[in-house]
Amino acid sequence: MYILGISAYYHDSSAALIKDEEIIAAAQEERFTRIKQDAKFPKNAIKYCLQEAEITLDEVDYITFYDKPFLKFERLLETYLSEAPRGIKSFMMSMPIWLKDKLYLKETLSRELKDIFEELNPKLSEKELKAFKKRLQCKFMFGEHHQSHAASAFYPSPFEDSAILTIDGVGEWATTSLAYGKNNKIEFLKEINFPHSLGLLYSAITYYIGFKVNSGEYKVMGLAPYGEPKYAQLMKKHIIDIKEDGSFKLDMSYFNYTTGLTMTSEKFHKLFNAPPREKESILTQKEMDLAASVQAITEEVMLKLARHAKEVTGSNNLCLAGGVALNCVSNGELLRANIFKDIWIQPAAGDAGGSLGSVYSVYYQELNNIRNINPNEMDKMKGAFLGPKFSKAKIEKYLDSVNANYKHIDKEEELIDIVSDELKNTKVVGWHYDRMEFGPRSLGHRSIIADARSKKMQSTINIKIKYRESFRPFAPSVLREKVSKWYELDVDSPYMLLVAPVKKEKCYEMTDEQNKLLGIEKLNISRSEIPAVTHIDYSARIQTVHKETNPRYHKLISKFEEKTGCATIANTSFNVRGEPIVCTPEDSYRGFMRTEMDVLVIDDFVLYKEKQPKYEDKRNWQDEFELD
Structure with a gap:
């Protein structure tokens, strides 16, 4: 049985395909169109999924959508009516989109899928296309937003039963939900509804600090260690009322997101x-303290929600999804609180993961199929390597088309030896290998990697390669079997979703003079033997690398350890500011040539910057993705 899942029309659209219980493919549309967080119908992602499965669209048994548009429309109408006449401008902007596409979603999806079918089968008659469109009507299923999130968290997890917390901005009505999963069923127990939202509170602070909503939240989390939670009590006094069970209520007079075009109100600004803050203006200590404050609030709410979830469900396991589940600092606090024996977090926890959750929800919940758990598997996600890979012939054809200077290395051992030497010599390496990752993290298949021991590597990569703020941290990729020697962690963290302290014996004590420094002044102080991945609070966002799911990356770090004694390297996503993570060899070469990266590795091809010809980027970045 094939089930295709679609997430679209809000942000970060995606497609996912399963064959029975097995995930065949999953990818975000942005990776193909090169439009960050592309919300359009995921035409290219769907075409990729079908290609990976070697099936036609007509062979798909069910097509699922990750939320219910009528419920969402109901929420919008009720909100606008309750606030009228406020919000008329926002209402007038949103209604045409809804009335044209979003409200009549079944017809919209039918039209888009018919276009894909026609494109892939150009010789079909109009009669055959109409018959296909009619067949589609029997295949559609729609799941609620938080149901899709919860399913994406529980069903691929290694647990027979689990408490499930979904925390995000908003779905149809729910913003936070508690469910219990057992075997092939999920039961929803409690929820908090719009407009009261932890995700939207975090986004409101993101907006107020001057970052972009739905993408700048990572910056807020990265900025938080540079500040103190000085405003946390003020927020709790005026903005958010947090109960002991983790439920909360916002004072909506401080916000404008229900009907306005901004996140915060004048009352918020007066507080x-x-x-x-103006975008791109200088960050002050105030912004850092605000970031620290909203992070502290988030951690408090998540800990209380988790304790209540444990009390209500009695399970020893916790699964997390929703955009807030990507807050790896809060996840680390949850882990250290020892509320649950095990925690599993969906690597595509945001809306992109909804496509995957929707297919699993249909397969298990609606069709009542048996859920099998393989004790030899870490989970069902295949390391999150669910995107496209490219043949040697295709890579070579592209490199030749731009007259790139490259060397093809036949033996993997030789390739690993070359690249580990480059890392040891503090070169910055673009690392493109095999299938692309699903979700927002680069996990060693579309990564920029470097020597974590380098004191200047963080600022070098941020400024000269990523073209972004110097404070943005990198993650350490560490051998799973060596993680406890370097970090205060002894569990799997394959998806870079847990923050933990660096081992004390690896850390350096600060001098009295250094301790007096404030804010960004703290950035250039080496705090450990691996300064490129050590945050100013001595923590790190850890990716454990497993030989079973990530064999070549594991071999590379092992060889680097053999040469240096260090079992960890620095890893950041292979992209530049404002662009999605790379997908194709062309994307990777372009990123390589546009920046001051030293070496590029695309599967078995090695390229050195100084040997490349002058590069002129001629691609129209709105072009469709070309499949093999």
Whole structure:
């Protein structure tokens, strides 16, 4: 049985395909169109999924969508009516989109899928195409937003039963939900509804600090260690009322997101004595303290929610999904609180993962198929390597088309030896290998990698390669079997979703003079033997690398350890500011040539910057993705 899942029309659209219980493919549309967080119908992602499975669209048994548009429309109408006449401008902007596409989603999906079918089968008659469109009508199923999130967290997990927390901005009505999963069923127990939302509170602070909503939240989390939670009590006094069970209520007079075009209100600005920070202006200590404060609030709510989930469900396991589940600092606090024996987090926890959750929800919950758990598997996600890979012939054809200077290495051992030497010599390496990752993290298949021991590597990569703020941290990729020698962690963290302290014996004590420094002044102080991945609070966002799911990357780090004694390297996503993570060999070469990266490795091809010809980027980045 094949089930195709679709997430679209809000942000970060995606497609996912399963064959019975097995995930065949999953990818975000942005990777193909090169439009960050592309919300359009995931035409290219769907075509990729079908190609990977070697099936036609007509062979798909069910097509699922990750939420219910009528419920979402109901929420919008009720919100606008309750706030009228406020929000008329926002109402007038949103209604045409809804009335054209979103409300009549079944017809919209039918039209889009018919176009794909026609494109892939150009010789079909109009009669045959109409018959296909009619067949589609029997295949559609729609799941609720938080149902899709919860399913994406529980069903691929290694647990027979689990408490499930879904925390995000908003779905149809729910913003936070508690469910219990057992075998092939999920039961929803409690929820918090819009407009009260932890995700939207975090986004409101993101907006106020001057970062972009739905993408700048990572920056807020990265900025938080540079500040103190000075505003946390002020927020709890005026903005958010947190109960002991983790439920909460926002004072909506401080916000404008229900009907307005901004996140925060004038009352919010008066509370913090200033309007929102201008984008790209200098970050001050105030922004750092605000980031620290909303992070502290988030951690408090998540810990209380988790304790209540344990009390209600009695399970020893916890699964997490929703955008807030990507807050790896909070996840680390949850782990250290020892509320649950085990925690599993969906690597595509945001809306992109909804496509995957929707297919699993249909397969298990609606069709009542038996859920099998393989004790030899870490989970069902295949390391999250669910995207496209490219043949040697295709890579070579592209490199030749731009007259690239490259060397093809036949033996993997030789390749690993060359690249580990480059890392040891503090070269920055673009590492493109095999299938692309699903979700927002680069996990060693579309990564920029470097020597974690380098004191200047963090600022070098941020400024000269990523073209982004210097404070943005990198993650350590560490051998799973060596993680406890370097970090205060002894569990799997394959998806870079847990933060833990660096081992004390690897850390350096600060001098009295250094301890007096404030904010970004703290950035250039080496805090450990691996300064490129050590945050200023001595923590790190850890990716454990497993030889079973990530064999070549594991071999590379092992060889690097053999040469240096260090079992960890620095890893950041292979992209530049404002662009999605790379997908194709062309994307990787372009990123390589646009930056001050030293070496590029695409599967078995090695390229050195100084040997490349002058590069002129001629691609129209709105072009469709070309499949093999």
